[in-house]
Amino acid sequence: MSNLSFYVHIPYCVKRCGYCDFNTYTPAELREGGTLETVSQGFVDSLIAEVTFASRTTSTTIPTIFFGGGTPSLMPAHELGRVIELLKQRWEFAANIEITMECNPDTLTLQSLEQYRSIGINRISMGMQSANQSVLQVLDRTHNPENVAKSVENARKAGFDNVSLDLIYGTPGETLEQWEASVKTALSYSVDHLSAYALIVEDGTKLSAKIKRGEINKPDDDLMAQMYLSVDNLASSAGLNWYELSNWGRPAAHNMVYWQNQNWWGLGPGAHSHIDGTRWWNVKHPSKYQEKLAAFESPMQDREVLGESEKRDEKIMLQIRLREGLAKDELTETQLRILENYPEQIMSVDNRLILTPQGRLIADRIVRELI
Numbered sequence: 029m030s031n032l033s034f035y036v037h038i039p040y041c042v043k044r045c046g047y048c049d050f051n052t053y054t055p056a057e058l059r060e061g062g063t064l065e066t067v068s069q070g071f072v073d074s075l076i077a078e079v080t081f082a083s084r085t086t087s088t089t090i091p092t093i094f095f096g097g098g099t100p101s102l103m104p105a106h107e108l109g110r111v112i113e114l115l116k117q118r119w120e121f122a123a124n125i126e127i128t129m130e131c132n133p134d135t136l137t138l139q140s141l142e143q144y145r146s147i148g149i150n151r152i153s154m155g156m157q158s159a160n161q162s163v164l165q166v167l168d169r170t171h172n173p174e175n176v177a178k179s180v181e182n183a184r185k186a187g188f189d190n191v192s193l194d195l196i197y198g199t200p201g202e203t204l205e206q207w208e209a210s211v212k213t214a215l216s217y218s219v220d221h222l223s224a225y226a227l228i229v230e231d232g233t234k235l236s237a238k239i240k241r242g243e244i245n246k247p248d249d250d251l252m253a254q255m256y257l258s259v260d261n262l263a264s265s266a267g268l269n270w271y272e273l274s275n276w277g278r279p280a281a282h283n284m285v286y287w288q289n290q291n292w293w294g295l296g297p298g299a300h301s302h303i304d305g306t307r308w309w310n311v312k313h314p315s316k317y318q319e320k321l322a323a324f325e326s327p328m329q330d331r332e333v334l335g336e337s338e339k340r341d342e343k344i345m346l347q348i349r350l351r352e353g354l355a356k357d358e359l360t361e362t363q364l365r366i367l368e369n370y371p372e373q374i375m376s377v378d379n380r381l382i383l384t385p386q387g388r389l390i391a392d393r394i395v396r397e398l399i
């Protein structure tokens with residue numbers, strides 16, 4: 029093994045959005061009367077302690093680092109900088125290393141962006157979700173839509189030439205027109221990359237409770253399909269071509285590490301890792317995570333080793349999502365015959381099978397038939 033990417037999980041948010049079930053906590057959830065400063069004290073020391081475990085791998089080069097969350101932009105730059113510095117001491121950074129930070133547009137200023145740029149972060153991914161105030165309200169999202177424009181402008185001023193926005197479609201009550209207006213607004217900021225995710229109603233979230241109580245309707249599948257096709261059209265007309273089911277524009281090198289099943293180490297509570305067919309994940313709660321590392325113990329919760337057939341299935345599941353599609357000679361006769369049933373959804377280009385926009389809408393169904 030030589031390349032090893034890093035995911036770094038920052039498990040804090042100022043407020044939990046109504047739809048989100050990520051492994052993230054508000055300071056008050058972690059400690060009564062807690063502030064971000066008090067609850068995150070010593071957290072970066074734990075990340076640094078976990079790097080010691082990663083140092084035992086035989087990897088030599090880091091192609092990508094991704095600070096995800098939660099809201100990494102709540103952490104001061106000098107704290108994230110300590111992690112980057114340590115990784116740089118222990119491994120070689122690829123010449124074109126991509127270092128991404130996920131941000132909530134409300135937590136960014138020109139000054140903080142300049143500081144993040146100065147510690148080596150060179151890609152910013154911002155959660156925009158929608159440009160429509162009423163949609164943001166249903167999502168129970170704190171940010172003001174105008175902060176997105178300001179933050180993209182500040183990111184450019186601070187020297188970021190790789191900026192991405194996340195959007196969500198299918199929020200209850202959202203119309204096709206409102207969705208298209210949000211996509212056009214996002215594209216008007218001339219970003220390098222756009223992600224558009226279908227809203228998933230996760231059990232246990234406030235959104236799911238409201239739907240169960242009948243206060244709002246479940247997202248409509250047909251409308252979601254129209255929304256997907258419209259973002260695909262609008263993004264490609266603006267020069268951002270699809271390269272993965274939910275992503276358009278300049279490919280995110282870190283995400284390609286996941287989709288091409290390469291090796292990465294996830295630092296932080298609940299983070300997942302994958303090295304050469306072995307996967308593992310850390311204990312989920314930040315306090316437990318910090319306790320383990322303070323005692324010089326591995327924070328790993330559990331692990332699994334993939335068998336040959338699982339590896340083959342996973343490859344299909346991941347590669348079908350990509351613009352390069354599936355290599356025909358890696359599929360069995362039976363799998364090829366199944367795909368022949370989808371002439372409108374699959375196209376054949378140079379010995380590869382690639383989803384058409386119609387095919388992308390039912391990618392999950394096709395995968396279920398294949399594996």
Ligand SMILES: C[S@@+](CC[C@H](N)C(=O)[O-])C[C@H]1O[C@@H](n2cnc3c(N)ncnc32)[C@H](O)[C@@H]1O
Binds near residue numbers: 049
């Ligand atoms: C960790 S967040 C991004 C950074 C920051 N925490 C923020 O929200 O602004 C990652 C992205 O996951 C997406 N996401 C989270 N929960 C989702 C859900 N239930 N359905 C669809 N997308 C979701 C959102 O688009 C969000 O921007």
Ligand code: SF4
Binds near residue numbers: 050132155
């Ligand atoms: S969507 Fe982002 S800001 Fe909202 S709770 Fe989830 S991680 Fe936090």
